[in-house]
Amino acid sequence: MGWLTTQVETHGSEFESMLIDAMQQAGVYDTVFAICGPFGVRRFVLRFVTKGHTIEITEIENLPLQYGGGAPTMTTSENMQRLRQALKKLKGQMTSWATWEKGTLGVIRNCDNEMQVIPFFDADTEGVSVEHLPTPSQGHPLEDREFLHVKASTQAQMEPVYQNTSAIAHDWVEWSIENDVLSLVYEDDIESTVERKRCKVLATFDQNGTWTWQVPEPLFAEEVFCWEYFICDWDAAMELGMLCTARLNGTWLFHSLVSHDPQVTLLVAVWD
Numbered sequence: 001m002g003w004l005t006t007q008v009e010t011h012g013s014e015f016e017s018m019l020i021d022a023m024q025q026a027g028v029y030d031t032v033f034a035i036c037g038p039f040g041v042r043r044f045v046l047r048f049v050t051k052g053h054t055i056e057i058t059e060i061e062n063l064p065l066q067y068g069g070g071a072p073t074m075t076t077s078e079n080m081q082r083l084r085q086a087l088k089k090l091k092g093q094m095t096s097w098a099t100w101e102k103g104t105l106g107v108i109r110n111c112d113n114e115m116q117v118i119p120f121f122d123a124d125t126e127g128v129s130v131e132h133l134p135t136p137s138q139g140h141p142l143e144d145r146e147f148l149h150v151k152a153s154t155q156a157q158m159e160p161v162y163q164n165t166s167a168i169a170h171d172w173v174e175w176s177i178e179n180d181v182l183s184l185v186y187e188d189d190i191e192s193t194v195e196r197k198r199c200k201v202l203a204t205f206d207q208n209g210t211w212t213w214q215v216p217e218p219l220f221a222e223e224v225f226c227w228e229y230f231i232c233d234w235d236a237a238m239e240l241g242m243l244c245t246a247r248l249n250g251t252w253l254f255h256s257l258v259s260h261d262p263q264v265t266l267l268v269a270v271w272d
Helices: 003-011 015-026 028-036 077-094 145-153 155-167 234-247
Strands: 042-051 054-062 102-109 115-121 174-178 181-187 192-206 210-213 229-231 252-260 263-271
Touching (some): 003 015, 003 115, 015 115, 028 115, 234 252, 234 263
Antiparallel strands (some): 102 115, 192 263, 252 263
16 A cells, blocks of 8 residues: 555545645745746656655656756755755654655646646655656747757857946936837936937836737747747846847847836847
C-alpha cells in the first residue's frame, strides 16, 4: 500500500487539503517558486531525504523543453537553503499525523507563472520522474531559442544604448509624447526650455510584472514581438526595451511611470 493511500485511509478525504495547507504554511510553494526564477516555463522533479534533523536535497531532474525553459534558474545557495528550511518545517508540522523520510516534488509552471507542485513521499517516490509530469502547452517568449539567439547577437549593438540610457539625468520636470515626438520640459531659475526628440512607444510594464506591447503591429518577426502581453520581471523588461531600441537604431530608452495606482511604466525608444 502506498504512502498516500495509507494517509487517505487514515484521515479520510480531507487529507489532501490538510497536506496542501501544511505545504502552504511551511513556505514550500513560495520557496519552490523562488528557485524557478521570476518568470518562465518550468518542468522538473526535486528529490529530498531526511538526514538526522536536516533535509538534504539530493537531485533536481529536468529535461529541456522544445520551446525552451524547463529547469529552475535560481538555484542559488540562499534559495536552496530556504527550500530546505521549508521542507524541514513541513516535516515538523506533519509529524503528529503523517510521517515521512524522503520525498519528491513534481513542479510544473506555465508561461503565466501558474505553478503546480505535486508531492510524493516514501514508497510513492519510487519510479517518479520528470517524464511523468504534464508538459505546459506553450513556452515563454523570452525563453524562445530564436529570441535568445537574437539577444546574444545584438549585445554589441545594445551596449551604447545601455550607456546612453544610464547617462540620462532624468532631470526634466514634465514630459509628453505626441506624433512620435517626445517633449522634455526643463526648468531653471530663469526660464523653461523644451527638448524634442523622435521616439517610438514600445510597451508598458506594470506592478504585476506584465509586459504589454503598445505598438500597432509587431516590431520584428520573432515570437516575443507577436505576443500581446506576457509575464517577466523589471530586469527582463529593461533588457527587452534596450534590445528593441538597439534594433530600431535608437539612442536611448526612456521609461517613466504613467500610473501610480496601479504602477505602470511606459517604455519608449528615443533618437537623439
